[in-house]
Amino acid sequence: MSDPTFEPKIVGFCCNWCSYRAADLAGTARIKYAPNVRIIRLMCSGRVDPGFVLSALANGADGVLIAGCHPGECHYLSQNYKAMRRYHVLKHTLAALGLEPDRLRLVWASAAEGQQLAEAIDRLVEDIRKLGPLRWPANWEAEPCCQEAVESIAREHQEAMEVLP
Amino acid sequence: MARKIGIYVCHCGSNIAGTIDVEEVARWAGATIDGVAVARDYKFMCSSLGQQMIEEDIRKKGLTGVVVAACSPHLHEKTFRRACEHAELNPYLCQMVNLREHCSWVCADKAAGTAKAKALVYAAAERVKQQVPLEPMEVQVNPATLVVGGGIAGLQATLELADAGYHVYLVEREPSIGGHMAQFDKTFPTLDCSACILTPKMSEAGQHANVTLLTYSELEEVSGSVGNFKVKVRKKARYVDETICTGCGICIEKCPRRVVDNGFEAGLGQRKAIYTPFPQAVPRIPVIDTAACIWFDRGKCRACEKLCPTNAIAFDQEDEIVELQVGNIVLATGWKLFDCHKLPQYGYGRLPNVYTNMEFERLCNAAGPTNGKIVLRDGKTEPKSVAVIHCVGSRDVRHNESCSAVCCMAALKFGHLVLEKTKAEVYSFYIDMRTYHKGYEEFFQRLLKEGMHFVRGKVAEVTDAARTPGEEGKLIVQVEDTLVGQQQRIAVDMVVLMGALEPQADAKELGLKCGISCSMQGWYTERHPKLDPVATMTDGVFVAGACQGPKDIPASVVQGAAAAARISGMIAKGHVMIEPIVASIQEDKCSGCKICNTMCPYNAIEFDEPAGVSRVISSMCKGCGTCVAACPAGAISGAHFNNAQIMAEIRGILWDAVPSGNGQAPGVPAAALNP
Numbered sequence: 001m002s003d004p005t006f007e008p009k010i011v012g013f014c015c016n017w018c019s020y021r022a023a024d025l026a027g028t029a030r031i032k033y034a035p036n037v038r039i040i041r042l043m044c045s046g047r048v049d050p051g052f053v054l055s056a057l058a059n060g061a062d063g064v065l066i067a068g069c070h071p072g073e074c075h076y077l078s079q080n081y082k083a084m085r086r087y088h089v090l091k092h093t094l095a096a097l098g099l100e101p102d103r104l105r106l107v108w109a110s111a112a113e114g115q116q117l118a119e120a121i122d123r124l125v126e127d128i129r130k131l132g133p134l135r136w137p138a139n140w141e142a143e144p145c146c147q148e149a150v151e152s153i154a155r156e157h158q159e160a161m162e163v164l165p
Numbered sequence: 166m167a168r169k170i171g172i173y174v175c176h177c178g179s180n181i182a183g184t185i186d187v188e189e190v191a192r193w194a195g196a197t198i199d200g201v202a203v204a205r206d207y208k209f210m211c212s213s214l215g216q217q218m219i220e221e222d223i224r225k226k227g228l229t230g231v232v233v234a235a236c237s238p239h240l241h242e243k244t245f246r247r248a249c250e251h252a253e254l255n256p257y258l259c260q261m262v263n264l265r266e267h268c269s270w271v272c273a274d275k276a277a278g279t280a281k282a283k284a285l286v287y288a289a290a291e292r293v294k295q296q297v298p299l300e301p302m303e304v305q306v307n308p309a310t311l312v313v314g315g316g317i318a319g320l321q322a323t324l325e326l327a328d329a330g331y332h333v334y335l336v337e338r339e340p341s342i343g344g345h346m347a348q349f350d351k352t353f354p355t356l357d358c359s360a361c362i363l364t365p366k367m368s369e370a371g372q373h374a375n376v377t378l379l380t381y382s383e384l385e386e387v388s389g390s391v392g393n394f395k396v397k398v399r400k401k402a403r404y405v406d407e408t409i410c411t412g413c414g415i416c417i418e419k420c421p422r423r424v425v426d427n428g429f430e431a432g433l434g435q436r437k438a439i440y441t442p443f444p445q446a447v448p449r450i451p452v453i454d455t456a457a458c459i460w461f462d463r464g465k466c467r468a469c470e471k472l473c474p475t476n477a478i479a480f481d482q483e484d485e486i487v488e489l490q491v492g493n494i495v496l497a498t499g500w501k502l503f504d505c506h507k508l509p510q511y512g513y514g515r516l517p518n519v520y521t522n523m524e525f526e527r528l529c530n531a532a533g534p535t536n537g538k539i540v541l542r543d544g545k546t547e548p549k550s551v552a553v554i555h556c557v558g559s560r561d562v563r564h565n566e567s568c569s570a571v572c573c574m575a576a577l578k579f580g581h582l583v584l585e586k587t588k589a590e591v592y593s594f595y596i597d598m599r600t601y602h603k604g605y606e607e608f609f610q611r612l613l614k615e616g617m618h619f620v621r622g623k624v625a626e627v628t629d630a631a632r633t634p635g636e637e638g639k640l641i642v643q644v645e646d647t648l649v650g651q652q653q654r655i656a657v658d659m660v661v662l663m664g665a666l667e668p669q670a671d672a673k674e675l676g677l678k679c680g681i682s683c684s685m686q687g688w689y690t691e692r693h694p695k696l697d698p699v700a701t702m703t704d705g706v707f708v709a710g711a712c713q714g715p716k717d718i719p720a721s722v723v724q725g726a727a728a729a730a731r732i733s734g735m736i737a738k739g740h741v742m743i744e745p746i747v748a749s750i751q752e753d754k755c756s757g758c759k760i761c762n763t764m765c766p767y768n769a770i771e772f773d774e775p776a777g778v779s780r781v782i783s784s785m786c787k788g789c790g791t792c793v794a795a796c797p798a799g800a801i802s803g804a805h806f807n808n809a810q811i812m813a814e815i816r817g818i819l820w821d822a823v824p825s826g827n828g829q830a831p832g833v834p835a836a837a838l839n840p
Binding site for chain 1: 237238239263265266267268270271272273274277278280281284285288673677680682683684685690702703746764766767787788789790791793794795803806808811812814815816818819821822823824
């Protein structure tokens with residue numbers, strides 16, 4: 001199934017203050033990493049609209065990376081927590097749509113972590129290479145991950161409603 | 166309007182051209198991308214010739230947008246925006262592509278690098294077609310400044326601003342300004358008496374017409390933005406009326422309650438329940454420690470009140486919240502000492518004659534608990550040998566990875582003081598000897614001549630378990646002398662631990678109040694570690710001194726002065742320009758759900774009850790865009806990072822990708838998503 005010559009195309013959303021600067025630092029340090037992630041600069045990871053992720057996948061991206069400041073260190077104080085919340089809901093939504101949730105990844109990288117960001121990108125590219133190109137299936141409702149996602153919604157609702165003794 | 170985009174691909178010498186076929190990228194851009202009027206490549210776009218090229222094209226060809234594919238925008242965004250402005254094109258119609266840090270420098274393969282470069286250029290071209298002219302906003306700068314922290318860095322900043330004619334509010338947590346420098350005996354390498362060089366600055370700050378001293382006070386709350394901050398300061402109750410108190414000190418003399426002074430005297434000396442931290446305190450107004458005071462404890466005494474000649478004692482005093490308006494804030498909150506109990510193998514807290522560096526400073530200080538005599542804990546025995554252990558809690562992956570910058574010099578200073586005041590032998594146990602500034606190496610050479618002994622090795626343990634009769638009653642330092650390659654047991658009477666400098670316990674909390682963050686180790690994050698060490702990512706908030714990272718007194722003074730100079734410049738200009746990257750709400754689309762109100766950490770969104778819509782206060786909006794992404798109605802747009810621009814960038818960046826669906830099922834059309 002996985003073709004080792006397949007070169008994934010991945011869109012990366014990086015926040016201006018930490019992760020974009022981390023990518024800059026990786027460049028200044030001449031660290032070589034996979035060229036498959038194409039970075040779009042936003043002011044904050046909190047700006048990432050779920051629509052951006054869906055649009056990227058719809059336009060042919062095989063994966064999406066969201067990178068921001070470490071929790072507690074957001075330049076805008078707490079906006080990366082909002083990005084994190086959206087990310088979790090988005091993964092669930094992607095699974096419900098029949099997409100492998102692993103195609104979306106959230107990574108924290110401070111401005112000093114050029115090496116770490118490069119390594120995270122290398123790992124993401126390899127993981128997406130194994131998943132193969134994104135081919136949104138015609139019978140997406142029948143995909144196992146879709147079934148699982150739909151069932152888990154019901155289950156999580158049930159658990160949330162339970163009143164513990 | 167017809168789009169006429171100019172694309173400029175920079176070689177950056179061989180930095181970009183070495184791994185990316187820049188001529189090909191320029192040629193391809195001109196041939197492939199819609200709306201491109203001109204596409205050029207050039208050796209150095211940031212040079213004056215490169216900029217002129219852009220300006221000429223704008224004028225001659227009537228360009229409506231410019232894409233410069235070169236280095237990171239963090240380097241030259243301003244440069245190219247200025248070039249556009251010169252040619253009368255709005256600077257926000259310019260977009261940079263990061264072909265160097267994000268492409269040529271990180272990619273080994275020319276083909277892959279060139280393909281990535283093309284995608285990034287296409288993205289920028291599509292984005293710039295959606296960009297609209299924007300005007301920076303002008304904000305007036307309040308000439309008053311808040312300085313938090315009355316140590317040497319804060320004092321320097323305060324005095325420079327005050328001397329320049331601007332008002333400063335100096336907030337200090339302790340009852341007196343002065344900071345750690347007031348606790349030291351002598352300062353290296355000059356061996357100046359620390360208090361003698363510090364107190365003139367303290368007294369100037371205390372008397373300066375342009376300085377309002379708020380001691381025994383803490384910063385509670387900050388709101389607003391550069392040029393226009395509103396701050397709340399909590400003046401803690403001293404239980405002494407500062408308008409009446411003359412600082413005569415009778416209350417302190419007559420107070421019957423004595424406690425161990427864990428603050429200024431580092432636990433070595435005592436003070437009364439009503440006290441000033443040290444004799445040269447500024448202001449000289451005492452404070453009642455409610456935890457120690459007999460009145461607060463069990464309702465008796467009040468001797469101070471009875472004996473005060475001016476009736477200045479006020480047991481009913483309460484904390485007061487002072488509201489101030491300032492244009493800028495300087496955080497100069499300094500450091501705290503590493504808790505040496507955390508290295509139990511050195512015996513601190515268990516073996517009596519093991520001291521921390523701060524305790525030893527108090528020991529040496531003539532105004533300290535032993536009147537400057539270097540004696541053991543029994544208060545009378547002079548040590549015959551002293552061991553000074555470097556890097557206690559520093560350069561240690563279990564505690565603080567960083568070097569504390571000052572301890573090697575302080576250790577040498579202690580060695581000198583021991584040799585000067587006693588007949589003892591003194592040993593330094595070091596990993597490296599870091600004597601890096603002016604006069605420091607010479608000071609080290611001086612100590613070598615004075616007869617201080619140096620052993621290169623990280624001490625394994627300090628113990629009182631004697632193995633030979635000669636070790637009885639002594640502290641034994643067990644260490645490997647790495648230059649000789651042998652284990653040593655060196656018996657001494659006194660051990661001084663050079664404890665690490667650590668961030669204050671509440672540094673992070675205070676930083677967040679002001680909108681700045683800390684590094685992983687807890688020091689405040691500067692805007693650029695090499696080129697901008699006093700500014701932070703938040704305009705109007707500066708850091709100075711050890712709170713930004715361990716440093717010596719000269720460096721702290723320099724940073725305090727640097728912060729003052731930056732602020733003086735802003736005040737002299739009278740205004741600052743704010744980037745117009747702000748959010749705005751389209752009222753006809755707003756349903757009044759208020760989800761955005763809770764999203765904003767700066768409280769920049771207010772809800773208009775009668776109108777039933779939310780509004781963004783532009784001057785407070787920092788432009789993060791979180792509300793833009795959160796609005797369920799798509800009613801909020803973020804200037805210069807709006808949905809149209811980002812979606813265009815996404816489409817461009819995937820110009821060479823196959824849209825999903827692949828003929829099997831329709832992909833989600835971009836038009837169906839939020840515009």
